[in-house]
Structure formats: structure tokens, C-alpha cells
Amino acid sequence: MKRSLYYFLTVILFSCQSVIAQNNAQAEKIISDLLTEAKTHAVKTNFKLIINNKDNSQNNTSTGSFLLKGNKFVLEMDEMKVWFDGKTQWAYVTQNKEVNITEPTEKELSETNPMAILSAYKSRCNIFFGKTKSASNYNIEMTPKVKSNDLIKIEVQVNKSNTNLVSIKQINRDGVTSLLTLSNFQKGVPVSDNIFTFNPSKFKGALMNDLR
Numbered sequence: 062m063k064r065s066l067y068y069f070l071t072v073i074l075f076s077c078q079s080v081i082a083q084n085n086a087q088a089e090k091i092i093s094d095l096l097t098e099a100k101t102h103a104v105k106t107n108f109k110l111i112i113n114n115k116d117n118s119q120n121n122t123s124t125g126s127f128l129l130k131g132n133k134f135v136l137e138m139d140e141m142k143v144w145f146d147g148k149t150q151w152a153y154v155t156q157n158k159e160v161n162i163t164e165p166t167e168k169e170l171s172e173t174n175p176m177a178i179l180s181a182y183k184s185r186c187n188i189f190f191g192k193t194k195s196a197s198n199y200n201i202e203m204t205p206k207v208k209s210n211d212l213i214k215i216e217v218q219v220n221k222s223n224t225n226l227v228s229i230k231q232i233n234r235d236g237v238t239s240l241l242t243l244s245n246f247q248k249g250v251p252v253s254d255n256i257f258t259f260n261p262s263k264f265k266g267a268l269m270n271d272l273r
Contacts (some may be wrong), residue, residue: 088201089188091219092179095226099176103130103250106226106243108175115236127175128250133257134174143173144259149273151259159268160259175229175241179203182215191216198227210234 098104105128112121125138136143144151145165152161170177186203193200195218203215211233218227225246231239261267 085187085189088190088199089183091199091201091224092183092188092203092217094224095219096176096180096183098224098248099129100131102248103128103252104176105129105245105247105250107245109242109244111240111242113238113240115238128252128256129174129176130252130254130257132170132177133254135257136173144257145170145174146254146257149258153259153264153267157268158264158266159270160261160264162259162269162271162273164273175226175243178215178229178231179217182212185209186215197221 105126107126108124110123123138125136127137128135132145132147134143134145140155142153142155148164150163150165152163153159154161165173167177167181171181182203182205185207186205188201188203191200191202197220199217199219199221201217201219203217205212213232213234215232216228216230218229219225220227225248226243227246228243229241231241233239261269
């Protein structure tokens with residue numbers, strides 16, 4: 062009888078471990094497919110970014126649009142427009158009519174590009190389905206494999222029917238939480254690579270600050 066019970070519990074344990082492994086693999090594949098899509102075809106989306114600091118009762122909110130392809134992007138907001146061609150970044154400040162030219166780090170890029178967030182942390186994190194269930198979205202969590210000084214967790218929402226990225230929530234150890242919500246997500250947008258480079262002829266009189 063004891064042997065039968067031991068055998069039964071062992072089967073259940075290994076079955077549960079197998080299901081968890083399969084679920085983790087599926088969650089990781091969803092993230093990988095998102096990154097592959099963005100690398101292969103241009104993606105355009107509107108966004109709303111809310112940054113909350115536990116020491117500050119007020120949230121900082123920004124809205125705008127992204128055009129992404131691979132590691133290139135164009136970011137548009139009322140106060141700023143940013144171009145990144147894979148190496149060089151041009152940030153045009155509307156109010157001052159100034160362009161700051163830099164070569165951003167991976168960390169800096171992850172603060173502006175939603176796909177760079179996922180790409181930067183994918184290999185460093187355990188990826189699995191979160192406990193919160195949704196009828197319309199996959200709820201995927203990413204937690205550091207090795208304890209991180211800055212990141213606690215990333216929560217990713219992906220639409221089940223069309224696999225569009227819905228939101229990314231990043232929770233940091235310093236108490237800062239950022240929630241990036243995407244809307245009007247479009248895949249396969251036709252673009253040429255020169256759209257990711259600043260064109261000075263369209264911004265005559267702009268002051269160029271080369272900070273490289």
C-alpha cells in the first residue's frame with residue numbers, strides 16, 4: 062500500500078513538473094515571437110507610460126507613438142521626437158528646437174523602447190505565466206535568475222487572439238513602477254530605413270548638440 066502511494070505521489074509530482082516546464086516554454090516562446098516579429102517587420106503603436114514613485118504621490122504620465130523595426134525606432138511625443146538607427150540617437154526637443162546626438166547604452170535604450178526592455182531581460186530572467194488569469198490576454202512574468210539590484214519583476218500582457226503586445230509593467234527595487242500600455246498596435250508596417258535617421262532639412266535652424 063505504501064509503495065502504491067509513493068508511486069502515485071511520484072507520478073503526480075513529475076506530471077506537475079512537466080506541465081510547469083511546458084507552460085514556461087510556451088510563455089518564453091510568446092516573448093520570443095514578439096521580438097522576432099519586431100526584428101523582421103516594422104511595428105507601429107500608440108502608447109501611454111505611467112511612472113509611479115512610492116515617495117511621490119503624483120504619477121508622471123507620457124503619451125505618444127512608436128515605430129519599431131529591429132533595433133531601430135522612432136518615438137514621437139508632443140515635447141520630443143527621437144530617432145535611433147541602431148547606433149546613433151537623435152532627440153529633438155520641440156520647445157528648445159535642439160537636437161541631442163548620443164550613442165545610448167542598452168540600459169538607456171530599454172527605458173525608451175518596449176522591445177528593448179524585453180530583449181535586454183529575456184536571457185536574464187525566468188519567464189512563466191503569472192497566477193492572474195485573463196480571458197483575453199496572456200499574463201507573463203519575468204523575474205531575474207540572479208537577484209538584481211534594480212529589477213524585481215516585469216509583467217507582460219499579450220493579446221491571446223492576435224498576439225499583440227498590450228502592456229509592460231516594470232517593478233524596480235527603488236520603489237519606481239512603470240506601466241507602458243499600448244494601443245492601435247499594427248504589424249508589418251512598410252517603412253524604409255532612412256525614416257530612423259534624423260533629417261536636418263526638415264528641422265531648419267535646429268541647434269545640434271553632439272554628445273557622443
